[in-house]
Amino acid sequence: MPRDDLAARLLLALDLRDERALASLLTPDVAMVADTGDQTGGELRGRVRVIRALLGLRMPHPDASLEIVHVNGGPGLAMRRPDGCVVGVLVIDADRGREPDGGHAIDRLWLTTAPGRLAHWNRRRPVVE
Numbered sequence: 001m002p003r004d005d006l007a008a009r010l011l012l013a014l015d016l017r018d019e020r021a022l023a024s025l026l027t028p029d030v031a032m033v034a035d036t037g038d039q040t041g042g043e044l045r046g047r048v049r050v051i052r053a054l055l056g057l058r059m060p061h062p063d064a065s066l067e068i069v070h071v072n073g074g075p076g077l078a079m080r081r082p083d084g085c086v087v088g089v090l091v092i093d094a095d096r097g098r099e100p101d102g103g104h105a106i107d108r109l110w111l112t113t114a115p116g117r118l119a120h121w122n123r124r125r126p127v128v129e
Helices: 003-016 019-025 047-055 115-123
Strands: 026-035 042-045 065-071 074-080 086-096 104-112
Touching (some): 003 074, 003 086, 003 104, 019 026, 026 047, 042 047, 086 115
Antiparallel strands (some): 026 042, 086 104
């Protein structure tokens, strides 16, 4: 599976809250690093812990939607509130050869919710009518 397809499949699995689909996208030893801008950030390891974190991603912003974006030349998801403000960016890092068909599987996710790090995302915010 191409790396960009991972973002679409991850988005669908998150929208459906499908734990089985999420598990199929992640390596068993997947890690997720969260930059929250304070001491609540950190790193999670393991498929079950990362799935729980992903499913809770929208809890602070239940009205936010996820959209596919490119971040630093790779696939990712942006979490955007209805007013257009980006409140989180999830970068997908995939390792080739982890799937039986030699395709990519997600082995690391980088989540940024720190407002200071998201400032450039919000400078080009779309106008909501």
